[in-house]
Amino acid sequence: MRCPFCGxxxxxxxxxxxxxxxxxxxxxxxxxxxxxxxxxxxxxxLRDLTVVKTHGKKEPFDRDKLARSLQISLRKRDVDESAVERVVNSMVRQLESSGESEIPSKTIGEMVMNALKTLDGVAYVRYASVYKDFRAPEEFNEFVGTLSPTPPTDTDS
Known part of the structure; x- marks a missing residue:
């Protein structure tokens, strides 16, 4: 292994x-x-994965990029780092065991959306605003309106 400091x-x-x-x-x-x-x-x-972008461009799958996209959405949210690592590991295993070596970026985006929906609602909305490319506040409001309301907690009074 090459030293990252001196080579x-x-x-x-x-x-x-x-x-x-x-x-x-x-x-x-x-x-x-x-x-x-x-x-x-x-x-x-298990296998080399290639991501097929929307416009047909292909690039190697990058596990760290997947983890970073989750981390960006979860920034300043109270979500355990180990939970995020488990989600990333699960998603990578799913992709590797799918039998496909070329994965559409849309598939990965949907997997991230589903994972964030279970991890943290705010992070889910943050990611969706970029992933779904909202152009106007009305689109954002419409999306948020489709979410089921969270039951109030004792601190909401």
């Missing part, structure tokens, strides 16, 4: 352990050239 080709593994959900191996590494320490994650990849 040295031969780093040493100091500690390896599975992640909490068992979906990856977390490795603490040390670079003998510059003394830097860093962490890597090793995951099983």
């Amino acid at each position: 040295h080709d031969d780093t040493q593994v100091k500690d390896s352990r599975p992640t909490d959900d068992g979906s990856a191996i977390r490795r603490r590494r040390f670079c003998p050239a510059c003394g830097a320490r860093f962490t890597t994650f090793e995951r099983i990849q």
Whole structure:
């Protein structure tokens, strides 16, 4: 593994352990050239996935991009990081086991929408406003109007 700090080709593994959900191996590494320490994650990849964009452009599937899109929608929301990681892992497993190597971006977008709907309603609306490309406040209001109301809590009085 190449050191991300100095580019040295031969780093040493100091500690390896599975992640909490068992979906990856977390490795603490040390670079003998510059003394830097860093962490890597090793995951099983069942097949190479390609995302087919709306206009036909193709690009390799990027797990980190998927996680970032969820994180952006969930910014400043009280959602456990491990719950987000479980959702991302589940979505990646679903995509890899679908039998398809080319996945339409629309499919991924719908999966993210469904995941956010269960994780956090506000994040769901945030993501939808970008994903559905709202152009006017009326479109936003119409979308929010389709959501089922959340029952009031004791703090709402």
